[in-house]
Amino acid sequence: MYISDEKIAERRSLGVKVYAPVTVFCAIFFLIYDRFSHGVRSPYMTFLFVPPLVLGLLPSLIIYLLPRIPKQPAVSADVYHAGVASVTVSSMLRGIFEIAGTSSSYQEYLMVAGVVLLAAGAVIYAAAIVKDLISSG
Secondary structure, rough: OOOOOOHHHHHHHHHHHHHHHHHHHHHHHHHHHOOOOOOOOOHHHHHHOOHHHHHHHHHHHHHOOOOOOOOOOHHHHHHHHHHHHHHHHHHHHHHHHHOOOOOOOOHHHHHHHHHHHHHHHHHHHHHHHHHHHHOOO
């Protein structure tokens, strides 16, 4: 089945289109939450914008701007994006819990699951690249 170059370019730009607003949302969420937190701060809330920026937007920009990078398989992308979402939500929850003066072990499980999903997505992508190199070489 033939996939047009437009579809490939659209798929490559999707990460940028999603992660840019998510990063801005996280920064605005921190600013609003900080305004009403009675001066109590948490580094997890302060730097809430970092996971979607560093783990989502920057890799998506690299993939978008460098078209010679092999296309990421859908399974790899889905697993990796779920990991970014898990780490971001876990960071948000940890910040909220610290500001409220409480904690939850479920937030820690969510963070671990997010890191495992990130690693699994990266490994699946690396395996796909190696497979392509072996089959083409």
